[in-house]
Amino acid sequence: IGDRNESYPAMPHQVYEAISDEAHKNNIRVHAHAMTLRDQKDIVRAGADLLVHIVTNPKLDDEILALVREKRPYWVPSIGQGVPSLRREVCENEPFTSLVLPANILADILKTECRQAPNPEREAALRASFTAMRNAGARVVLGTDAGIRPSKTFGSADHHELTTFV
Numbered sequence: 114i115g116d117r118n119e120s121y122p123a124m125p126h127q128v129y130e131a132i133s134d135e136a137h138k139n140n141i142r143v144h145a146h147a148m149t150l151r152d153q154k155d156i157v158r159a160g161a162d163l164l165v166h167i168v169t170n171p172k173l174d175d176e177i178l179a180l181v182r183e184k185r186p187y188w189v190p191s192i193g194q195g196v197p198s199l200r201r202e203v204c205e206n207e208p209f210t211s212l213v214l215p216a217n218i219l220a221d222i223l224k225t226e227c228r229q230a231p232n233p234e235r236e237a238a239l240r241a242s243f244t245a246m247r248n249a250g251a252r253v254v255l256g257t258d259a260g261i262r263p264s265k266t267f268g269s270a271d272h273h274e275l276t277t278f279v
Contacts, residue, residue, distance in 0.1 A: 114145055115152040126155065133160035153177060163187040165256065169238035173245045181249040188246060189256035192239050192277050203227065203264045214263060222264040243278070253278070 116123040133143045137160060145161040147153045150168045157164065157180045167190040168177075181188075203210045203219070204227035211219060247253065259270035 114147050114156050115149050117148075123152075126159070129156060130159045150174070150177060154180060157181065157184050157186055161186060163189065163254065164251075165189045165191060167192045167239060167242050167246075169235065169242050172238070173242055178245060178249040181246060181251050185250045185252060187254045188251035189254050190243060190246070190274075190278075191256055191258050192243065192274070202266070202269055209269065210264075210266060218263045222262075226262075226264050239277075 114124045114129050129145070136143045142162040143160060144163040144165065145156040146165045147156045147161075148166045148168070150171055150173065153164055153166075153168055154177050157177070164186050203214070203222050214222070255271060255274060257265070257270035257274050259265045259267045
């Protein structure tokens with residue numbers, strides 16, 4: 114529902130509120146891709162049944178946690194791909210990817226995504242947000258951002274996400 118860091122106009126409140134109302138009248142669950150704290154608050158208030166994404170900055174506040182406690186949305190954190198220190202088979206030259214991906218794509222992934230240093234502050238923020246949402250009653254559902262880049266492979270991304278949860 115957001116503006117994706119001002120890359121395009123955000124969906125107006127009236128639109129997603131109307132979508133949510135109409136969906137619920139027809140017994141359809143509303144899934145919302147919301148990456149910011151403001152957007153998650155707005156869409157939960159509007160009746161979203163499922164949130165996609167974890168928020169780490171700014172820190173989750175009492176308002177969002179109260180909304181989660183009240184509404185108990187399903188929640189796809191989709192965090193496993195955003196943690197550089199997680200194991201990735203592409204970076205470890207495993208045949209699952211190295212024998213399947215074209216050489217130019219594999220080289221690009223190895224150059225741009227396999228040399229990222231761990232970020233302890235980000236990882237601590239992810240842990241804190243995950244724990245706070247669970248403690249507030251969010252119902253975790255497995256999901257990933259697989260497919261958005263060649264290094265985020267279908268199948269293995271689920272394993273990365275589960276590893277992150279643990």
